[in-house]
Amino acid sequence: KQEVTQIPAALSVPEGENLVLNCSFTDSAIYNLQWFRQDPGKGLTSLLLIQSSQREQTSGRLNASLDKSSGRSTLYIAASQPGDSATYLCAVPTGNQFYFGTGTSLTVIP
């Protein structure tokens, strides 16, 4: 069974700082990896999807990388803003199942 781990569980940074969120998975037979953000009491918003054949994807201040062989992905957020405060989750489809990490709760302090 695929296991997805996100470290750290919580992170607090001052506004303007660059930061990295980590996602690791045990089974490298994935189709892709998707990063989401979830605001309190809300649904999940898709941020980036990286196909298994890709190494990275960029959207605005976000950059996600994927290293299948080592079972790792990182989400880099540049010049963080208070509006980035949310829980960030990664997800990997494996077989017919979709496995989510437990998330990293990010707080950006003004």
Add this chain to the structure above:
Amino acid sequence: DAGVIQSPRHEVTEMGQEVTLRCKPISGHNSLFWYRQTMMRGLELLIYFNNNVPIDDSGMPEDRFSAKMPNASFSTLKIQPSEPRDSAVYFCASSRDGNNEQFFGPGTRLTVL
């Protein structure tokens, strides 16, 4: 596009009652997913449909849970009878194909007293 639509947004019911959650996927998406989110267990996939056919329901916790997708624009998740431990937020998501980018609905917060 209105995105994935779920109803109701909140449901409070008493133990033993039947609960039906509804989902309308994004038009043109042929895959639909039902998830449950709790503090203890995080996000869990309950069932996954592709072209209205259930592909994997191994995440459905018990026979009390059932899901249907009678057509490409509508799905239901039913719990009968409901129990307090079913209290959670239930999300529906859709994608163009099973392994493509998923888009989530706002969720239904279920409380079983």
